[in-house]
Amino acid sequence: METAGLSLSRDSAVPLSEQIYRGLRAAIGDGRLPAGGKLPSSRRLAAALDVSRNTVTAAYELLVAEGVITVRSGTAPRIAETLPQPPAAVPEVPQPARPALSQRGQRAAANPWAATRRIAGGRLEPGTPALDCFPRDAWGRCLRRAARTIPSAGLFYDQPSGLIVLKEVLARYLAAERGVRARADTILITPSTQASLSLLATCLADPGDTVWLEDPGYLGARAAFDTAGLRIAAMPVDDHGADVSAMAAGAMPPRLIYVTPSHQYPMGARMPLPRRLALLETARRAGAVVLEDDYDSEFLFEGRPVAALQGLAEGAEAIYLGTFAKSMIPGLRLAYMVVPQPLAAPLSAAQRAAGLYAGAIPQAALADFIDGGHYRAHLKRIRALYQTRGRYLAGTLRAALGNRVQVADPVGGVQLAARFAQSVDDRRLADAVNADGFGVAALSAYALDADARGLVIGFASATQADAAACVAAVAAALDAQRSG
Amino acid sequence: METAGLSLSRDSAVPLSEQIYRGLRAAIGDGRLPAGGKLPSSRRLAAALDVSRNTVTAAYELLVAEGVITVRSGTAPRIAETLPQPPAAVPEVPQPARPALSQRGQRAAANPWAATRRIAGGRLEPGTPALDCFPRDAWGRCLRRAARTIPSAGLFYDQPSGLIVLKEVLARYLAAERGVRARADTILITPSTQASLSLLATCLADPGDTVWLEDPGYLGARAAFDTAGLRIAAMPVDDHGADVSAMAAGAMPPRLIYVTPSHQYPMGARMPLPRRLALLETARRAGAVVLEDDYDSEFLFEGRPVAALQGLAEGAEAIYLGTFAKSMIPGLRLAYMVVPQPLAAPLSAAQRAAGLYAGAIPQAALADFIDGGHYRAHLKRIRALYQTRGRYLAGTLRAALGNRVQVADPVGGVQLAARFAQSVDDRRLADAVNADGFGVAALSAYALDADARGLVIGFASATQADAAACVAAVAAALDAQRSG
Numbered sequence: 001m002e003t004a005g006l007s008l009s010r011d012s013a014v015p016l017s018e019q020i021y022r023g024l025r026a027a028i029g030d031g032r033l034p035a036g037g038k039l040p041s042s043r044r045l046a047a048a049l050d051v052s053r054n055t056v057t058a059a060y061e062l063l064v065a066e067g068v069i070t071v072r073s074g075t076a077p078r079i080a081e082t083l084p085q086p087p088a089a090v091p092e093v094p095q096p097a098r099p100a101l102s103q104r105g106q107r108a109a110a111n112p113w114a115a116t117r118r119i120a121g122g123r124l125e126p127g128t129p130a131l132d133c134f135p136r137d138a139w140g141r142c143l144r145r146a147a148r149t150i151p152s153a154g155l156f157y158d159q160p161s162g163l164i165v166l167k168e169v170l171a172r173y174l175a176a177e178r179g180v181r182a183r184a185d186t187i188l189i190t191p192s193t194q195a196s197l198s199l200l201a202t203c204l205a206d207p208g209d210t211v212w213l214e215d216p217g218y219l220g221a222r223a224a225f226d227t228a229g230l231r232i233a234a235m236p237v238d239d240h241g242a243d244v245s246a247m248a249a250g251a252m253p254p255r256l257i258y259v260t261p262s263h264q265y266p267m268g269a270r271m272p273l274p275r276r277l278a279l280l281e282t283a284r285r286a287g288a289v290v291l292e293d294d295y296d297s298e299f300l301f302e303g304r305p306v307a308a309l310q311g312l313a314e315g316a317e318a319i320y321l322g323t324f325a326k327s328m329i330p331g332l333r334l335a336y337m338v339v340p341q342p343l344a345a346p347l348s349a350a351q352r353a354a355g356l357y358a359g360a361i362p363q364a365a366l367a368d369f370i371d372g373g374h375y376r377a378h379l380k381r382i383r384a385l386y387q388t389r390g391r392y393l394a395g396t397l398r399a400a401l402g403n404r405v406q407v408a409d410p411v412g413g414v415q416l417a418a419r420f421a422q423s424v425d426d427r428r429l430a431d432a433v434n435a436d437g438f439g440v441a442a443l444s445a446y447a448l449d450a451d452a453r454g455l456v457i458g459f460a461s462a463t464q465a466d467a468a469a470c471v472a473a474v475a476a477a478l479d480a481q482r483s484g
Numbered sequence: 485m486e487t488a489g490l491s492l493s494r495d496s497a498v499p500l501s502e503q504i505y506r507g508l509r510a511a512i513g514d515g516r517l518p519a520g521g522k523l524p525s526s527r528r529l530a531a532a533l534d535v536s537r538n539t540v541t542a543a544y545e546l547l548v549a550e551g552v553i554t555v556r557s558g559t560a561p562r563i564a565e566t567l568p569q570p571p572a573a574v575p576e577v578p579q580p581a582r583p584a585l586s587q588r589g590q591r592a593a594a595n596p597w598a599a600t601r602r603i604a605g606g607r608l609e610p611g612t613p614a615l616d617c618f619p620r621d622a623w624g625r626c627l628r629r630a631a632r633t634i635p636s637a638g639l640f641y642d643q644p645s646g647l648i649v650l651k652e653v654l655a656r657y658l659a660a661e662r663g664v665r666a667r668a669d670t671i672l673i674t675p676s677t678q679a680s681l682s683l684l685a686t687c688l689a690d691p692g693d694t695v696w697l698e699d700p701g702y703l704g705a706r707a708a709f710d711t712a713g714l715r716i717a718a719m720p721v722d723d724h725g726a727d728v729s730a731m732a733a734g735a736m737p738p739r740l741i742y743v744t745p746s747h748q749y750p751m752g753a754r755m756p757l758p759r760r761l762a763l764l765e766t767a768r769r770a771g772a773v774v775l776e777d778d779y780d781s782e783f784l785f786e787g788r789p790v791a792a793l794q795g796l797a798e799g800a801e802a803i804y805l806g807t808f809a810k811s812m813i814p815g816l817r818l819a820y821m822v823v824p825q826p827l828a829a830p831l832s833a834a835q836r837a838a839g840l841y842a843g844a845i846p847q848a849a850l851a852d853f854i855d856g857g858h859y860r861a862h863l864k865r866i867r868a869l870y871q872t873r874g875r876y877l878a879g880t881l882r883a884a885l886g887n888r889v890q891v892a893d894p895v896g897g898v899q900l901a902a903r904f905a906q907s908v909d910d911r912r913l914a915d916a917v918n919a920d921g922f923g924v925a926a927l928s929a930y931a932l933d934a935d936a937r938g939l940v941i942g943f944a945s946a947t948q949a950d951a952a953a954c955v956a957a958v959a960a961a962l963d964a965q966r967s968g
C-alpha cells in the first residue's frame with residue numbers, strides 16, 4: 001500500500017505526476033482502492049516511488065479538484081465516500097457492440113455515393129480538377145492578407161450564411177457571367193454543394209416527399225436525397241439533358257427537381273431554352289423548387305455558357321447552386337447557393353442550426369482573389385488545359401477502341417462519359433481498370449432506371465501519359481471481358 | 485419588326501450583344517415573337533439597331549446554341565417550332581407565396597437559438613473570445629505556408645473527415661492534455677461543434693428518440709436536437725454540474741446524453757469524478773451515448789482541467805467534442821470529435837453525404853500552428869487575459885449590485901453567469917441592457933424547466949471600460965424594473 005499499487009515508467013512521454021494521477025484514478029475507479037480508504041501522505045508516497053514530493057502533490061491536487069480524494073492538513077488523504085452508486089432509474093437494455101446507428105444514420109452511411117469512393121485519389125477520377133495547376137502562391141498571399149485585414153466581426157459568428165464581402169463579389173459575378181438574379185442577401189455560402197443540397201433536401205422536403213432526379217445523374221445529389229428520406233423519381237436524360245416532358249401522369253408530384261442544365265452530369269448535354277422553360281413551368285404548376293446545379297459552367301471550352309435557368313424563372317421556383325470545388329480546388333470547401341429572397345432568413349437559421357459554416361478567412365481571401373483578377377486568369381489557364389486534356393482522352397479512346405466506344409470531345413468540365421457499344425458489365429470493367437489506381441467510375445453506377453453502360457473518366461488532372469495508360473487498361477479489360 | 489422590339493441602352497454595363505440576346509430571348513419566351521416566326525438577318529438587324537454585325541451575330545449564335553432559333557445560310561433566322569408546351573402530367577397546386585418550408589425546415593428555422601442572435605456582435609456576447617488578440621500574423625504565415633506546401637491529395641476530396649496530419653497532432657494533444665483516448669482514425673474534423681452535434685443527433689437518434697440535456701444548458705445543442713426531431717428531457721444542474729441521479733423513473737430512457745462536465749455551460753460548474761462515473765454507468769446501462777462537449781477546457785484559469793470523461797469510459801459510450809472557436813476564433817470554422825472506433829467509418833460517410841467539410845488548407849495550417857508552439861503560446865496569453873477580464877467583470881458586478889447579484893469569479897471560459905436575488909424578468913432586462921449593444925443573454929433563455937434568472941455575460945473581449953459600462957447598464961435596468 002505504500003506505493004498505492006502504482007508502477008511508474010521513467011521512459012514514458014507521460015509526466016510522472018500524470019502517471020501517478022492516472023494510476024490512482026484507475027485504482028479508485030475499479031475498486032482496488034476502496035471508497036473511504038486512506039492514501040499515503042505525499043511525503044511517504046514520494047519516498048516510496050522515488051520521486052519529488054511536488055510530483056505527488058500535483059497528482060493529489062488534481063484528485064482533490066475532481067472530488068476523488070479529500071485532504072485535511074495533518075491527516076492522510078482520504079478517498080471520497082461518495083463514489084458513484086449506479087442509479088436505478090434507467091432500465092437496462094442489451095449493450096450493443098457499438099453505439100447503434102439510427103435509421104437515418106444507417107441511411108446516411110449506406111448511400112450509393114460512399115461506394116464510389118473505394119478507389120480514392122486516382123488521377124482519372126471524375127470530379128478531379130488539375131490539382132497541379134492550383135495557384136498556390138497567389139492563393140497563399142490572399143489568405144495571408146485576409147488573415148491580417150479581415151474585420152474582427154468576420155472572425156465571429158455574425159454571418160453564418162457567409163461574409164458580405166464575398167457575397168457582394170459573387171452577386172456581381174453571377175449577374176454578369178451567368179445571368180443569375182442574385183443579391184448579397186439572397187446568397188448563402190456553404191462548405192460544399194453537398195452541404196447546400198443537404199440543407200435544401202431537409203428544409204424544403206419531408207421524409208417521403210418526392211424529388212425528380214436526372215437519370216443517369218449526380219450521385220452526390222442522390223446521397224443527399226436518400227439521406228433526407230426522399231422518394232426519388234427518375235427523370236430521363238437525352239442529348240438535350242433532362243426531359244421533363246417524360247414525367248408522365250404516373251409520376252408523383254415533386255417537391256424538388258434536381259437538374260444540371262449547363263452540362264448534364266455525367267453525360268455532358270446542354271439543355272436548350274425551350275426545355276428550360278418547360279421545366280420551370282412544370283415546377284411552377286407543381287409548387288416545386290428547381291435545384292439548378294451549375295457545377296462547372298466556368299469551363300465551357302467554346303462560346304459562352306447558356307445563361308442560368310434561375311435567371312429565367314418568373315417566381316421563386318429556382319435555386320441556383322455553384323461551387324469553387326472545380327474552378328479552384330475541392331479542399332477549399334467553398335460553395336454557394338442563390339435562393340428566393342423569402343427563403344434567405346429561414347435557410348440561414350437552419351444553416352446555423354446544422355453548423356454548415358464555411359471558414360471566414362478563406363471567404364475573405366476568395367473575394368480578394370476574384371476582385372484582383374486572379375480568378376479569371378486562373379479560369380482562362382485551366383480552361384485551355386482542360387480542353388486539351390479532354391480532347392486528348394476522347395481521341396485516344398476512339399483511336400484505341402474504334403467502334404466499341406461512343407465518346408465525343410467534351411465541350412467542358414473535368415470528366416467525360418464514354419459509352420460502350422458492346423454489352424459490358426461496366427462495374428467489373430471499372431474495377432479491373434482501377435486495379436491500376438486510375439479511379440474511373442462505371443456509368444451504370446449513376447443510373448436509376450436508365451440502361452447506361454460505360455465509364456466516366458476524369459481528364460483535368462490527367463497528363464497524356466496518364467490518359468494513354470488508362471485507355472490501354474480499358475482496352476485490355478474490355479478484351480478480357482469479351483473473351484472471359 | 486426590323487428591330488424585333490429591341491431597345492438598347494448604350495450606357496449599360498451589359499454588352500450590346502448580351503442585351504440583344506436577352507431581349508430576343510425574353511420576347512420569344514413570352515410569345516411577343518411567335519414560335520416558327522422569322523427574325524431579321526443579322527445584317528439588317530445590325531443596321532436597324534446601329535450596331536456592328538458581329539454584335540448581332542454573337543447574340544444569334546447563342547440563341548442557336550440554345551436551340552431557340554435556327555439559321556440556315558441564305559435564309560432568315562427562324563424561331564424554333566418546338567417552344568415549350570406546358571406538360572399536362574403534373575397536377576396544378578396553389579402556388580405558395582414562397583417555396584414552402586418542410587416541417588423539418590420550419591423546425592430548423594424556428595429553433596430557440598436563432599432568437600438569441602437578435603443582438604449580434606456585442607462585445608459582451610457569450611461565446612465571444614478576444615478577437616483583438618487573435619494572432620493574425622502568425623496565423624497568416626501558417627495559412628500561406630500551408631497553401632504552398634499541402635500535398636495535392638489534401639486539396640482533393642480524399643479526406644472528408646479531415647486531414648490526417650491535423651488528426652495526428654490532435655490525437656497527441658488530446659491524450660497529453662485531456663486524457664482523451666484518441667487515435668487519428670477515430671477523430672472527425674468538422675466546421676463547428678454545431679456540425680458535430682447535428683451529425684450525431686441525426687446519425688445516432690431518430691425523430692422521437694430522447695436526449696437528456698443539461699438545464700440550464702447550451703442552446704446550440706438544443707437547436708441541433710430540436711432540428712433533429714428529438715424529445716428533450718431536462719437534466720438538473722447544480723454546483724457539481726449535471727445530476728444524472730435526478731433522472732428518476734419517469735424519465736424516458738435516453739439515446740443521447742449531452743453534458744459539459746469540464747465547465748458547465750452556462751453556469752460554470754465542474755463535475756467531480758464520482759458524478760462522471762455515475763453518468764457513464766447510466767449511459768452504459770441505457771445503451772445511450774454521452775456527448776461530452778469540452779468547449780473551453782483550454783481556459784481553466786488555475787490548475788489543470790479535470791481529465792475528460794471520455795477517457796474514463798470503459799466501452800463505446802462517450803463521444804468527445806472539441807472546438808477551436810474559443811481558443812482561436814469562431815470564424816476559423818474548425819472543430820472535431822473523437823468517436824468510438826466502430827462509428828468512425830459510418831459517421832465519416834454520413835459527414836460526406838451531409839457536406840460537413842472543413843477547409844483543407846486551414847486544417848494543415850492549424851497542425852503547423854500547434855506543432856510550432858504557437859497554439860500553446862496563444863493559449864497562455866489569452867488565459868491570463870481572460871482571467872483578468874473575468875475577475876474584473878465579476879468584481880464590478882458585485883461592487884455595483886451588492887446583494888442583488890450572485891456571481892463568482894469565473895474559473896475559466898469566456899463568459900460568466902450572474903444570478904439575481906430579486907425576482908426579475910431577465911429577458912426584459914437583457915433587452916434593456918442590449919439597447920446599448922452589449923449582447924448579453926438572459927439566463928432563463930437557457931432553461932428548460934429550471935427557474936434560472938440572471939444574465940450570461942461574455943468577458944473575454946471586454947475591456948475594463950466595456951465591462952464597467954455594461955454593469956452600469958445592468959444596474960440601471962434593474963432599478964428601472966424594480967420601480968417600473
